[in-house]
Amino acid sequence: MGFEPTIVGFLCNWCSYTGADLAGTARIKHRPNLRVIRVMCSGRVDPTFVVKAFASGADGVLICGCHPGDCHYLEGNYKTLRRFELLKRLMLAYGIDERRLRLDWVSASEGERFARLVDEMTEKIQPLGPFELGPAFQNGTDLGLVEGITPTPEVSHG
């Protein structure tokens, strides 16, 4: 059995989440590795969410929003785009393979595109193997980048 990565997906409510639902209604089969978290807009995706996801054991993170120009909130996805550049540099600094993080656009009518995206991403991450926390990353966590927003630490894991 090969390595099955776990990918955390942040999908905007209006386009990408709807597109993912459409993949469902159209029964477009794809890999079961993505775990979707719904946000109202891709602009809502705080870089700390991404860092948190990796810290909690995700092997990859996918952020999806409406196509540039189509944002339900007019320009939220442009902000995501700008923020994403910053995020990539951060990833580099942490020594995270950039293939583990992806930003893409899926509109409400692109169920097929969404399914393809999930498959592609899964296939790309598979050969990379499970994500391991590098020293830089751990330093980052120590620096409080993540700690600051982690809620009540006494939560036990299921």
Add this chain to the structure above:
Amino acid sequence: MAIRANPHLIDELELYGAQDVVKCYHCGNCSATCPFSGDSYVFPRKSMRYLQLGLESCLRDTLEPWLCYYCGECSDECPRGAEPGETMMSMRRWLTARYDFTGISALFYRSPKAELLAIVLLALLTGLGFVLFGLSQGDLAVYSGDGAFLPAEKVHLFDWTMAGVLVLLLGINCIRMWWFTIGSDRSIRVTPLLYLKQLFQVPLHFMTQKRYRDCDRQRPWAIHLVLMLSYLTMLILIMFFLHRVQHGPGIDWWVHGFGYAAALGLIGTTIYALRGRLKQSEPHYKHSHETDWIFLVLLLLVSVTGVAQHALHRGGFEVAANLVYVVHMMGVVPMLLLEVPFSKWSHMAYRPLAMYFSAIHERASLNVPADDQSKTPAPQVA
């Protein structure tokens, strides 16, 4: 090469009786209903399509209308009232006209008035001829034997002359039929042996109409067979035993026995058919072209006058018998001369021939590498 559509063909066929074919929307119900429609010949839908599109050459070259015996099942179940059965009937009329090289047939079918006129003229001419002939050499009061008004041997000669003309006319038409349906078909190669091997089909179908019996309803077949056999019996009696037929007044059971049976059969079936057409009692009687009426009326007239002269002769009414004989001939001549090569009666030749040709065609096309004949369709992926 593309064939040009002829939007006027449908108007032409309308004259031949195909009034409802325009309604067909090609669901294929008729072809699937038809017990004859099968592996090599799928009809009537396809022929109806040729007709709708005015593909004259396709229609001319098809044997399919002759394979239909008009049981009427297709018309009964047609969801659009397109009358596929009647359409096939009309196509047979049209094909008859196309096979006929003289153009007379086409004239008759397109204008029944012309046919009626021709019949009346020919009848009068015949009547006049026979009366003059009779008066010139015989005695109106003598029916048979010496000095007969219309002596059997002379009539016999006349009959054989007429038969010669008929065979010539019909023969040419049959050859044309062969050319259209088999001869000109480049896609098949027919060996003389195959022609010979299948030749038995002609008498077989002529005598038994055996295919007709495969229709779901068998009664029309029975009626048709009785009519056909009666007619054949009568034909043989007249062509070969006319002398004995006319002989009298005693009853020659060896000949007259057959004659009575045949006359009964002819009169019975024609009355049945006329009644059926009047009452539109069966699907194939629902629609009547003028030529159908002319044919039946002539046949009934000829049969009745035939019986009448026989009876009058036996009853000793020689003058009356001779007069009725003339009337009889006034029916017989137009009926044979006009109906056999040019109109409805030609089908007694075309139909068995069609069976023969179709059997040849079927076997000949087996030699040709056929396209996929499998029963399951290929997935229709665009």
Add this chain to the structure above:
Amino acid sequence: MKDKCRIGVYICNCGTNIARVVDCEQVCQEVGTLPGVAVARAYKYMCSNPGQEMIIHDIKEQMLDRVVVAACSPRMHEPTFRKALEASGLNPFMLEMANIREQCSWVHDDPQSATRKAIDLTHAAIRRVQLHEPLEKQEAPYTPTTLVLGGGIAGLTVAMELAEAGQQVILVEREDRLGGNVGRVDLTAPYLDSARDILTEKIVRAEASPRVEVLLNTRLTELKGFVGNFTATVEDDTGLAGDRAVGGVVVCTGYRPFDAGRIGSLGYGRLPDVITSFELEQQLRTGKLKTRDGKTPRYVSIVHCVGSRNARYHTYCSRVCCMTALKYGHEIKSAIPEAMITDVYVDMLSFGKGGEDLYRRTSELKTMFLMYEKEDYPKVRSAEPEDDCGMLLQVREKLSGVTIDVPADMIVLMVGMEARHDGDEVARVVGISQDAEGWFIESHPKLAPVSTPTDGVFIAGACQSPKDIPDTVAQARAASAMILAYIAQGKVEVDARFAEVDEDRCSGCRMCNELCPYTAIIYDDETGRSAVQSALCKACGTCVAACPSGAIKARHFTDEQIIEQIEGVLAWGSNQPS
């Protein structure tokens, strides 16, 4: 707070939709042991009455304070279950749904991994719901004026429907006349009634009505605000702009005809007597049914599915062309009784009331029907002098298997319907989405065929997908019903999910002010802090993600809730020995 949670977890089988792939019992067992979970159940149809009753019963009996439903997409049934929570006296926001149908059972085949995923998603929902806070719904007044975009038959119907109910309407039309595409039509199928009479009545009444304000040559350039309280900026040709306060918007922008010139083989634009259905309509209206050189055509050919049912142009069927073509058969025959009509089609879609009858009657006119394979368009060429016709149309006729040349003096192309080129602009302004073909997407084809994801904005008629007149009128009225329901209520509930600024943490940097696309955040000079105007906020959360001091909180999408969810989906994996 979290320790004291009592969560009810409900896993829906959705008949077999979910249960076929996901082992619902296993999900139930695994999540049942999680901290905070008081009860976990699986049931055939959670959304049905017994299912909802079960939840309500449990809330009361088991003293639940939070509910997780693992079922279909929240876009489908979140409102349903929220109502159920409300019915039992719980705040509706104490609900979280895990989407284990659209995003799990329907897209995965392997039961094991699908069940795993369903458990993870449910687990995440359980973790998240623990941090949910009760939110109170807010109400806002509803302005009983409606903006109708588009003055075609749909727009006119909406306008008159509302005006007759005594309500104010602003009818905005981009062109210089009302009537739209129906205005170009002479007679309607299948009864050949006058389209003009239908339109005249509506236009005259609309223009005469004191309740309908007709704005011609005008566009909607901006729509601000929210349901019941929109501010619409309309701009006319001269650039003169004005703001209107409206409560709801109905988009009825219709369609445009397909450009037949795109299909080269049909000869449109190349041969003068190849015309579109709209050009024929014009000829029929003016009584001048002539070829370009002034002759009366003897052969008229009508070609269906031009631009429709073809992957290269539009996959969809344009729905009205078949009936219109059959109508043309009658009209041409009436004007020129000697004309021969050929009708080249793919499938005959004469499906409406009276449609099949019209088809039969057209057949009886001796119209020659030819069937071609979808996408295998006929080829049109000029005829030679000996052909005795203007053009020849070559068709690979399916039902005879023969390639046929059809004589034609005039060829009518039944051009399909296409989304309008300015559709994306409209979609952007009013905040709705388009499908791949450019049609506006309704909220749900069966649950809410005229609603859109933006509350208060409705779509009607052929801008949603091709439609004939009766279906357009029905849809237009359906949209009117939605508006009238708002008006009758006189108020709207405002989404409780908006952003809030924690004044203590706000540094007053004003970064968020610029970011907000709805200018809902205003900086207060006196306090030196920013504040969100909740009614204008649409809860996108961009400001939340951007705030450097973490002072902004998105209600119902807080950082804490999302992070808890992230940990939830990954909880199982991190517990596994690697």
Add this chain to the structure above:
Amino acid sequence: MSSTNRVGVFFCRAGAGRLPGFDFAEVADFAERLPEVITVEDLGDQPNLAAQDLVSTIQRHALDRIVIGGGSPGYFKPVFTRAMAEAGGDPDEVRLASFGELFAAGVDDPMATARAITACAVNGIPFRLAATPDRVPVNPETLVIGGGVAGIETALRIASAGYRVHMVERSATIGGHMAMFDKTFPTLDCAACILTPKMVSVGQHELIDILNCSEVTAVSGSPGDYKVTVERQAQRVDPESCIACHACRDVCPTRVDSEFDEGIISRKAIYMAFPQAIPNTYVVDGDNCRYVRSDGEKCGACVKKCPKDAIDLDRTKSTKELQVGNVVVATGFETFDAARIDRYGYGQLPNVLTSLEFERLTNASGPTGGKIVTRVPSYNKRKKTEEWVFDPEGPEPDSVAIIHCVGSRDQNYNPYCSRVCCMYSLKFAHLVKEKLPGATCYQFYIDMRAFGKGYEEFFERIKDEGVFVIRGRSAKIDHRYGKMIIKGEDVVHDRIMEIPVDMVLLAVGLEPAHGTNRLAEVLGIHPGPDGWFTELNYNSDPTSTNRAGVHVAGVCQGPKDIPDTVAQASAVAARVLGSVISGSIQTQPATVSLEEISRQAARLADASV
């Protein structure tokens, strides 16, 4: 436009099938006396008119306006337009006086209406514009007849605006046919997921009263204020007390075919149609209950068993009077009786199923739990007979054929297209392929009518799934050697197909629900030639009827799919809300005075100048 028009009126009788018993002479006589009319001609029923003759008529009388009167005068308009253009007149001045539409809808005095329509056309004004409706006060309550998806949608729309709705449903539960479906095309989301929440909302809405097991027996009153008599079958189970615990069902000795499951399994005489039924209570089927049939002599077991004492088998039917302003008719359809076509063998061959039976079979909550299996013989101990039943463990079919247009598009049965069968057949093919990937599936169709949003795409997808689509109506089903042989012509490939299959699904068409004619009589509205209720105007007013305040929604007006039904049902809600919000309802004017016509015409002329 000057007031001295020269108008020619022509009556075309051809296609007057829409006008039985119409007196053309009377209208012609009337038209002749109108001031601007120069000539009136009755062109009889010739189908083709020569443009040249008309040109000379126009020129002879110097006509500047033409009015064509008749049942469907539009059929003659193009030749008049052409003649007008060739005679040098204004082709826009060819007006239609169409009597067919109002005739079909049924008006009280058709001749008066015809005269008014003619006068309007002569004056160049649409009848509907000239005939300004009156407004009368309206009762804000609404009656919805029929609790299917159309009735539910209308009721919810009206109630959500804050107005009371009475919903009368003939059967025990609302939901109609849609509740029986498994999936809906083309999105394949489950019907229950869409419908049951709406049913729940109806059941819970305080402004909606559901009267199940009830029928409307009489309607009196006038627009805006109708008095409706509703007859309700005996309520032998008290809905307030019933807790749907099944105890009564378990002891009931009587089994009858379940209507909800299309008779493929049975139910008891005390039953709930399906677990999600609304109202969610048990009902007693009085026609089959042993106690009721024996006048209280026998049985009564359920009464003793009920833990809440909710059952009283001695109750009798009751009537209820309602006062409403609007009536919405949403009575839907029933399916064509496939047994009428004996060559398909329905009723004789156990594995020939109708579409509704298959919906139940493939439905997860159906008798086999959604498994597609063929019927197998089984010995019924109670009846001591062998019968064919569905066994969830029974054999799966290897091949399934679906025949379209069963009873539709056929002059021997129903000439009209039922509009939904093509799509649901494609859906069936998909379900077969999804649940039995190894099975072969054939579709026999005539024209593929995939016209809605996403439908054509769905058709393409079905083909990609490997379903064989055969253009050609199957003619018959034979039974040979234990297999059914389906015979049909593949008209595209010109061959006869004889395919052995294990299961045949008949895509039966839609017919008006039984009792439609009686209801029409009670309400004073008209069913058309096909039996569906006639709308006031096909194009501009597809939901109104000739009686003001009586609306038609959904399939009872003509076959429709679910999106179109929902849209139409909401459209009716708009009409109802429009009237109750404004407090008055518009009457349907059937005639208009000459003075009014000329006044309106003058106004129209001023407006267009």
